[in-house]
Amino acid sequence: MLETGTKAPDFELPDQNGNMHKLSDYAGKKVILYFYPKDNTAGCTKQACGFSERYPLFTEKGAVILGVSKDSVASHKRFEEKYGLAFTLLADPERKVIEAYDVWKEKKNYGKVSMGVVRTTYLIDENEIIIKANDKVKAADDPENMLKELT
Template structure:
């Protein structure tokens, strides 16, 4: 297993949040392209709607995008989100986790955030990386992984 990069970024209230703040619990860190876009809204609302199931499994959820703190505030308020969104305008964590990638957009190659989810264990090690995540399947993949670990 690989150690997760220990970032410090700002949440929607302007508070510094570091990955090491969550040692002792499992953390889902998901990277997404942009607040209030259809896929990102679907993904965020899925995490919101499954919050009780995630919490019951001692999972914390953190969403990270390049959007500003102000953009996150609006997105959280509009969608009534109940978990942490972090702003990474300088792509510190985005680059460290290797999710700043070439993508095709309207037939053109552009650089952007690839929708990617990481599940990090209590010691800060990456348990699993999900690439090319589908917004409506992300939470189910995470829950299935956690439940399979319990079964072992």
């Protein structure tokens, strides 16, 4: 996980519609950049729907939400449409940004060890500085916790 107080790495990734996004596109806004393991899984769906339900509250506070996983653009599009998600999902199948943000780690699940995305949320300020980093994310609580960070 990257440390608070450090400059967030810039990136360029496609969204669920194939449009390219850079972190620098959001200069002057706070960015909630959250990394999640996989589209359409229980925890990831709870987290995404929680952010989507609160999306107007985030925009009122001048914040942008960007969700990142290693799923494809097509997978993100299906995920967005299935749940009516109101924010941008970024596809990183080559894990370049996932690795730049240090969230590709060894994980243990039911005794099995494998590499994967560790659910992590970063709050990045208007100057692209990481002001909050959390790798102990509880999917259902993350949206409300991040909203509180903005007040």
